[in-house]
Amino acid sequence: SQKIEQNSEALNIQEGKTATLTCNYTNYSPAYLQWYRQDPGRGPVFLLLIRENEKEKRKERLKVTFDTTLKQSLFHITASQPADSATYLCAVLGNQGGKLIFGQGTELSVKP
C-alpha cells in the first residue's frame, strides 16, 4: 500500500540556520506533492505544491525539491525564525481518485 514517511522526531535548530525536512514515499509514484504547515490547535495551511516534472520550487524562504528516483521530497526553510516553529506535513495524491494522503508530520522548533 502507499506509504508516506516523515522524520518522526522533532527537529530543533537555531534561528538563522536552514531547516531541512524530509518526506519519503513508497509503493507509489505521485504526480504531485504538497506541503502544509500546522500550528497547535489549528488546521493545516497549504504552503507549496510541486509536480513530478519540477525538480525544485521556491517561495520566499521556502524551497521544495522532488526527487522521483529517490522517491523523496525535501522541504527547506532558509534563515529560519522562531515564527517558523510548527509541524510540517507532506501530502501526495493517492492513486485512487483525488484524495490526498498525508504524512504524520515533522515538528520543527526554531530557537532564538
Next chain:
Amino acid sequence: ETGVTQTPRHLVMGMTNKKSLKCEQHLGHNAMYWYKQSAKKPLELMFVYSLEERVENNSVPSRFSPECPNSSHLFLHLHTLQPEDSALYLCASSQGQGGLETQYFGPGTRLLVL
C-alpha cells in the same frame, strides 16, 4: 484568517451521547472533506463530498454519519462513540477534487469521548 469555520471547537461527550460537528466554507468551493487527526498519526480521510454527493467513504464506522445539505455546509453526526474516537476532527474544502487542488482546512473540533 480562514474561509472554513468549524463548531464547536471543543466537545466532550459520553459514549451514549449524540452530537453533531458543523463545518461551513465561505470560499465557493465544490468539494468538502472530513479528516480525523490523532496524536502522532497522519491525517485520516473519512469522507469526501463533491457537489454535495458523497464520493468517498473510507471504511468509517457507522457511528460517524456525514451530511452535506449544500455545497457550503458539512456535518458529522456522532452517536455511541468509543474512547478511541477521541481526536481532532478537521474539515477541509477545495475548488475541485483533483490532486492539484489546494485544500483549505478549518481549525478543527477537539473531541474527547469519555
